[in-house]
Amino acid sequence: MPENTAPSASVTVIGLGPMGRALAAAFLDAGLHTTVWNRTPGRDGDLLARGAVPAASPEEAVAAAPLTVVCVVNYDASDAVLRRPEVTTALKGRTVVNLSADTPERARDTAEWAGRHGIRYLDGAIMTPTPAIGTDDAVFLHSGPADLYEEHRPVLAALGGTHTHLGEDAGRAAAYDIALLDIFWTAMAGYVHALTLARAEGVTGADLAPFAQGIAAILPPLFTEFAADSDAGTYSGELNPVTSAVSTMAHVVHASEAHGIDASLMRVIEGQARRVVALGHGTDGYTRVAEVIGRR
Numbered sequence: 100m101p102e103n104t105a106p107s108a109s110v111t112v113i114g115l116g117p118m119g120r121a122l123a124a125a126f127l128d129a130g131l132h133t134t135v136w137n138r139t140p141g142r143d144g145d146l147l148a149r150g151a152v153p154a155a156s157p158e159e160a161v162a163a164a165p166l167t168v169v170c171v172v173n174y175d176a177s178d179a180v181l182r183r184p185e186v187t188t189a190l191k192g193r194t195v196v197n198l199s200a201d202t203p204e205r206a207r208d209t210a211e212w213a214g215r216h217g218i219r220y221l222d223g224a225i226m227t228p229t230p231a232i233g234t235d236d237a238v239f240l241h242s243g244p245a246d247l248y249e250e251h252r253p254v255l256a257a258l259g260g261t262h263t264h265l266g267e268d269a270g271r272a273a274a275y276d277i278a279l280l281d282i283f284w285t286a287m288a289g290y291v292h293a294l295t296l297a298r299a300e301g302v303t304g305a306d307l308a309p310f311a312q313g314i315a316a317i318l319p320p321l322f323t324e325f326a327a328d329s330d331a332g333t334y335s336g337e338l339n340p341v342t343s344a345v346s347t348m349a350h351v352v353h354a355s356e357a358h359g360i361d362a363s364l365m366r367v368i369e370g371q372a373r374r375v376v377a378l379g380h381g382t383d384g385y386t387r388v389a390e391v392i393g394r395r
């Protein structure tokens with residue numbers, strides 16, 4: 100059991116999709132009295148056998164513990180549960196940590212709603228997949244009142260990994276989340292496209308994968324370098340000017356389309372880079388694109 104987690108502490112988990120189940124399992128493993136509820140019954144898997152207490156309704160669930168962790172598909176779903184009048188009433192004076200993913204605006208709106216109803220509210224985001232939950236690899240981001248976060252930190256620590264409080268603005272965790280999801284999904288789209296293109300050239304995924312990992316390994320130092328460029332507004336292209344980058348993007352478009360493969364994603368990327376060149380910044384580095392797309 101992680102340090103500082105009182106064995107008598109109790110928690111409620113609303114939402115038993117793959118992630119909600121992983122959160123509830125981690126709480127149980129840490130010895131917390133864990134109450135669970137899900138819109139569709141029967142999703143509690145082996146949680147009940149492991150000691151979880153099923154609640155008959157969401158209002159009964161939230162009344163069972165001082166802290167409710169919500170993890171459903173998005174904020175339409177969390178609203179559909181939390182804003183039921185009987186649930187809102189039962190939550191008064193209690194704390195909600197909403198670990199569902201959505202936009203910063205939805206997080207701020209929920210914090211404002213909670214404040215109006217006397218509900219103590221922390222927002223959060225989970226940056227790692229379900230197998231990481233309860234291990235050192237889990238990554239959680241939190242935002243909202245610092246004293247509330249400190250109060251519930253011992254229970255949240257039962258989820259394992261690293262917890263970072265990003266500030267009082269309820270939307271801050273979601274702001275990091277959407278930016279990080281932006282990286283994740285564009286990278287996934289790039290890789291799936293690359294596998295398709297390689298296959299069309301007779302290259303198997305297994306053959307490509309080690310080299311793909313080599314490309315991925317180039318990125319971490321570039322992330323740091325590009326972040327400095329973005330923060331400073333300087334876009335040095337000494338080693339790889341946009342004019343050169345555009346040419347390699349065009350190769351991907353042409354090769355894809357020759358095989359009848361949808362190249363619309365790379366066409367967008369190429370188009371943005373060509374706008375940089377057309378605006379007279381062809382000798383700058385690729386990060387100059389941030390200035391062009393940000394102006395839209």
Ligand code: NDP
Pocket residue numbers: 113114115116117118119120137138139140142170171172173175176177179180198199200201225226227228229
């Ligand atoms: P889903 O994103 O598929 O969410 C499923 C859960 O949402 C179920 O409990 C489902 O209930 C509930 N739900 C959907 N619509 C409603 C509604 N209208 N009212 C009430 N409940 C509803 O699965 P996950 O558990 O994987 O994800 C939960 C959250 O965690 C998401 O925001 C996701 O982005 C985030 N996350 C997930 C990760 C993962 O690896 N799975 C990684 C990082 C973050 P029902 O069973 O009744 O349909």
